[in-house]
Amino acid sequence: MGREDVLAWVESPLQLVGAAEWAAAHSTTVPVAGRLTPQISATADALLARGARFGQLEPYLGIPWKLLAEHGHWLVGDGFSGQFRLAAAVLRPRRLTFLDDGAHAIAYADTLLGRRPYSRPDIHERGLTTVAAPFAAELVHRRAGARRAGMFTAFDLGDDRLDALADQGYAVRRHDFAWTRAFAPAAPGLGRRIVLGSALPVDGRMMLLDYVRWVRTAAGDGAVYLPHRRETSEQLDAVAAVPGIRVQQTGLPVELVLAGAREPLEVLTLPSSTTTTLPLVLAGTGATVRTVPATSVRRAVA
Template sequence: MREQGPAVAWVESPLQLLCAVEARYAGVVGPDLQVVARGKLPGLRVTRTELAALALPDGLRLSTAGDHMPRPGRRESWVLGDAFSGRVQLTSLGAAPRHLVVVDDGLATIRLLELLTARPGTPLLRARTTATWTRRALGAAASLRLRAAARSGRLTIFTALPVPAALAASVRDTGAELVTHDFAWLRSQPAAAHPRPPESTVVLGTSLVRNGLIHRDRYLSWLFALEGPVAYYPHRREDPGDLAAVREHPGVTVYDGGAPVEMTLRDLRPGQRVLSLPSTAVTSLRVLLSARGVRVETVDVPDDWWTPSATASLRSHLQMFAHERAAP
């Protein structure tokens, strides 16, 4: 076990915030961890409030810093979730943290691992990004810094995702440490803050419509055709107009939780099921709910749902965790 000193985490999504707490509980960072959440994001405020009401790991402090990102010192570890953020990449050029810990930020985590093990100098850019020359240069510089941290044993990837064996081996070959977890801290906490919905079918919202990857009418037609009462938990990036249409449909109840579904749905019971389009939440919910006898199913997206913006490679990437499928 490496020597562990103070650490600072910068988080910009509810999942990043939850995984930073899990990283402290797992001992990936030391007992002095300040988690700084980006301000003005409703989901982060809700998640922080709910986390503060639970038994946080020793030495962990939660704070909000508006849009100001703290720069880690040379004696500090730096915990972050979005390695593709231009702000994070720019900060990394002038920072030299003792250790770098990357926590989950959805499927972007897998893309990060793929780029980390790609040809040296491959820019760290999001999928489907049309980048300027300046942005590509920044992504390439951030990639070199990340690889240097890996080679010197200063990079840890902390994830709940099932990383394919070949990719995991390639990541470790770079010198990076790959640590997996199963939300052990969250599973140890009471779920009373989120009474389970009475509906037997729970549907997780998706950002694929707003991102222009699937057709709105196909998605809503599928949702409205589901039998029985449906509990709907929106994705944090869903279009407000689409949500308004869902709210107006009889038989569908929208629950505005704000916090990650890993927190809001962990008290479901046998007889209930969760349906979701391709999402990393499916993987984490299976970890949390399988022992309870709750089915968590990924809906296999039909070909005619996809828009021209969804390339074959992107479709494959999005559906890489759809091990169990529910007929649409």
């Protein structure tokens, strides 16, 4: 393999969906290094069953050093990752394309532009993560200057960011989950009202009692609840006790679960990236995606 060969390096199911969209948009086959988790495995199986243009899929723990060294073009799922920063600083890939890691896409665009520090939003970083940040930033900026860095995103970065990124050499291409929609099987019968789960209680940013109250408000007189992949059994048990709630475990990102919907859905969520992704995935179905705000959400510290 040559140093210009592409490799998708992903750490979450949504990042893996982004890699499938990139492969479809570029009509090429992409090998994947995916973090070794049940959710990544299930998502990869579902995408392959739908015809994703993936080559070899390699599960990994930590940093997949050998695979990264063999490929010169990295599709990076999480540009804020400390592991990415370290690997980029050491291996210095020739080309970088950043996929979406949820709503952090906008913050990462501002990071590339030097408008904010190279740190994950709402996290107080320390240790090796902060040491590697300036070296990774220098590498990314050099690649942009050589027209070998960019973003592949479903998020609207705004004209100001797009112009500024172009001025610095970054290529930005938007997608609207066209491949995901086109190759989705019929969505399971979940009913008309869907409540999306959140990991805020897991992250210590919301009390479980407050979260259950939020679920009860969002569900109204009844709804199907699609859990977030990082919810604990304790949280799911508490949600399942809410009157009118039916917890539906799918093991897949909600974008894949709902992509085949053929009837109007009402999707209710806390503020999250799904308010951007799902309107694209559900375009043309008459679905609505509505944020139901909550109180007592705290900043995270790590």
